[in-house]
Amino acid sequence: MKKTDPGRLRAGGRFGRQAEAERNDLLVLNAARAVFAEQGANAPVADIAALAGVGIGTLYRRYGSKEQLLQHLCAIGIAQTIADLKDAVQAEGTGWEALARYMASAVDARAGAFAGLAGTFSLPEEVSAANDRARTLAEELLRRGHDDGTVRGDVTTLDITHIVEMFSRCPRRTEQDDHARRRMLTLTLDGLSTARTELPGPQPDWAEYQQSWDAPDRPS
Structure with a gap:
């Protein structure tokens, strides 16, 4: 049976996707902290996504509201x-x-x-x-x-x-x-x-x- 290359798995497989998700989550959290601090409770979620450099869908997949x-x-x-x-x-x-x-x-x-x-x-x-x-x-x-x-x-x-x-x-x-x-x-x-x-x-x-x-x- 052909073995999976661990390097390829980390780069483009499950581990790679997990690392990307964690990286995006950190970007969202840092952006949210900054946006809420400066704009208050009425800050648009779109502003958070824009500052984090991710799509709205990415943000809502992690946080439902x-x-x-x-x-x-x-x-x-x-x-x-x-x-x-x-x-x-x-x-x-x-x-x-x-x-x-x-x-x-x-x-x-x-x-x-x-x-x-x-x-x-x-x-x-x-x-x-x-x-x-x-x-x-x-x-x-x-x-x-x-x-x-x-x-x-x-x-x-x-x-x-x-x-x-x-x-x-x-x-x-x-x-x-x-x-x-x-x-x-x-x-x-x-x-x-x-x-x-x-x-x-x-x-x-x-x-x-x-x-x-x-x-x-x-x-x-």
């Missing part, structure tokens, strides 16, 4: 956030240094890209549970900075979340956009260190923030 795509993006996004927070908690250096490195990484990954979509789609239970885990890790990371006196005491984890969300939505169409974002983020991170002006207004409330993610009631 825009909501499924958003749910999947949230799931992989919070998993990456948890991994980055664990690394930051265990990192050497001062609490501010660990926090600043985590936030820079989170902004680069657009970890807060979906804040503007809060309440427009339902979150799977496992994503909600992962969000709670991420919050616990973020509190541990921030407490380290408070305990060693390198992070100002009036900074909360929700302040950190809001900063990441705002910078995740910054346009990145040109090199100048990216340069400006990095400069503004550096100034903001510097403002988290001790001996700064008192923050204005009351501390943000987690209950109000969480409520914004509640999906609207749907007609039966």
